[in-house]
Amino acid sequence: MSTRELVVLGTASQAPTRTRNHNGYLLRWDGVGFLFDPGEGTQRQMIHAGVSSHDIDHICISHFHGDHCLGLPGVLQRLSLDRMPRPVHAHFPAAGIDFFRRMHHASAFEEVAEVRQRPIERGGAVVTGEFGTLEAVPLDHRIETFGYRLVEPDGLRMLPEQLDRFGVRGPDVGRLQRAGSLRVGDRTVALDQVSEPRPGQRFAFVMDTRLCDGVFELADGADVLVIESTFLDQDARLADEYGHLTAAQAARVAAECGVRTLVLTHFSQRYPELRRFRDEAAAVFDGELVVAEDLMRVPVPPRR
Structure with missing residues (x-):
């Protein structure tokens, strides 16, 4: 039986907390694994979550701020330590290729696994397979940033x-x-x-961005939208200044784009009560709402 689920490895933003690791999200999609934004500590979080390095087929980096990529050296070395038998494809903004190469070889190790670099120049389709098409769309952050969308073709x-x-x-x-x-x-x-006709399913991943056309493009018709909600609406000015979204903005996107399951994540450590994120989003979005916690699993909803 096919499995489609999101395994949440970390949900913090710039600084981790006692209960929240830096970012990390593994999408299991019918036997193909997509690891998004492996922040510091991702390798250990994978162990806690029961995720193997052999579950990873694609690594997708939205941008090269540390909380979204500093776990990359450990993950790449673990692929070799575990003798990964097939190539792993790494997708990331082309402007950060030097960062990727430095992290790939951050220390000495016996490199056995084959990691194929797939730098993204302008967005669009980045890889197509039996799972569908993985697309990248530019976002509006302080450095070059892409969101990702997995689109399954329509069928019967x-x-x-x-x-x-x-x-x-x-x-x-x-x-x-x-x-x-x-x-x-x-x-x-x-x-x-x-x-x-049977509509194909869609998964969207949106990190570190102001509201922009790309956010709405990625979220359009998504069965699951994983989206940063670093700030609450009371701090909307700060969110815009630092290139982030509020919970209310994320919920507005989900409501306008027909999202089925909204997953809020990437929370600032300034807010001790995350119930406020749920309350703020629920006032705008009446669909399935998840305030992400480390190590939780979120199933992709059944087909429409």
């Missing part, structure tokens, strides 16, 4: 009652899907007679 949902009606059974179902039509007895059955 087979209708059992229609298949039964037309006598399509067993291996013939697969033949019909591949060919688009199938001769059954004395008639031809078309695929659209026994199926209906």
